[in-house]
Amino acid sequence: MSTLNISAYRFVSLDDLPTLRERVLERCHALALKGTILLAPEGINLFLAGSREAIDSFLDWLRIDSRFAGLQAKESLSDDVPFKRMRVRLKKEIITLRKPTIRPEGGRAPAVDPATLKRWLDQGHDDEGHDVVLLDTRNAYETDVGMFPQAVDYRIASFTELPDALAADQTRYAGKTVVSYCTGGIRCEKAVLHMQDIGMQRVFQLEGGILKYFEEVGGVHWQGDCFVFDERGAVDKALAPSLSADERIDNEHPSGSAAA
Structure with missing residues (x-):
């Protein structure tokens, strides 16, 4: 290659x-x-x-x-x-959430590295004994290609729908450690800052997103492939193109913008 x-x-x-x-x-x-x-x-x-x-x-x-x-x-x-x-x-935002109070440039969201998340999933809880809830912040057409099978998937059509989905389901996360994830980290970073804004505790982003997770731990606990926003359509756990030409999803998706 x-x-x-x-x-x-x-x-x-x-x-x-x-x-x-x-x-x-x-x-x-x-x-x-x-x-x-x-x-x-x-x-x-x-x-x-x-x-x-x-x-x-x-x-x-x-x-x-x-x-x-x-x-x-x-x-x-x-x-x-x-x-x-x-x-x-x-653009107005490099990833659109339409929450002007969320300003990641002012300070990063708490993060967990891939090896730590793998360990938490292996043992069934975080290092303090709290249950771990994975939150997929991607769109439904992306989660259809692959995801952590135990993750919360709100089947959203746009990242801007995530705040309303969380607001209607906040009790699910009480007393638990929440790790949000996305393709490369950008959406899950904004998601964690929003979760902090609405009072959620023990919330983390997956450092580097799914792509870094594949790179560092080989995709353990992952099911399927990972959608990417280019003509490859998706990559597998070895970060190699995984879809044939007639299966690829056009990078000119109706959203019309890059994401991660």
């Missing part, structure tokens, strides 16, 4: 969006990268594909800007480039 695919995000305050967009797009074109980058006042969300040399060069260039110095990428490989073009888009 000759194509390196990365996904990454960073919540950080950005106030030079039009200029930054032009600089980022110019650099991506110069390196022959393809994919989608979202820029918003709250940060950056990116999915890129290209040669390892080009990807590494872009990340090195991006991290020269101190705002992106801590950006970490999840990697996977494919034979082909799973994007048709290169887009850099300006």
Whole structure:
């Protein structure tokens, strides 16, 4: 497999969006990268594909800007480039929740790393003996491809529906440790901050999302594959493309935007 695919995000305050967009797009074109980058006042969300040399060069260039110095990428490989073009888009949010009081750039949500979550699932409780509830923050068409089978799945059509679903079901989580998860971490980070805002305790995001979980612990306890927002459609637990060409889900899904 000759194509390196990365996904990454960073919540950080950005106030030079039009200029930054032009600089980022110019650099991506110069390196022959393809994919989608979202820029918003709250940060950056990116999915890129290209040669390892080009990807590494872009990340090195991006991290020269101190705002992106801590950006970490999840990697996977494919034979082909799973994007048709290169887009850099300006958005109100890099992941839409429509909760303006949620500002991840002001401080990260509590997180649990993949190895710790695996241990908790192995033993049936967290390290303090609390039952663990997994919360899938993704859309229904994503959970249909694969999920932790014991997770709460609200069958939402959009991330913006999650707050109402939680509000109607809050007693489910009383006295338990809640770990929210998503593809790459961005949605579950906002979800945890919202859960804290409504008074929920012992809430964590899965650090790096499903992709990092596959990378570090091999997808133990996971059932199925993981939907991704490009022409691969999904990746398996080895982070390899898992769907045949006629099964792939078009990356121009009605949502029209990258997610993680």
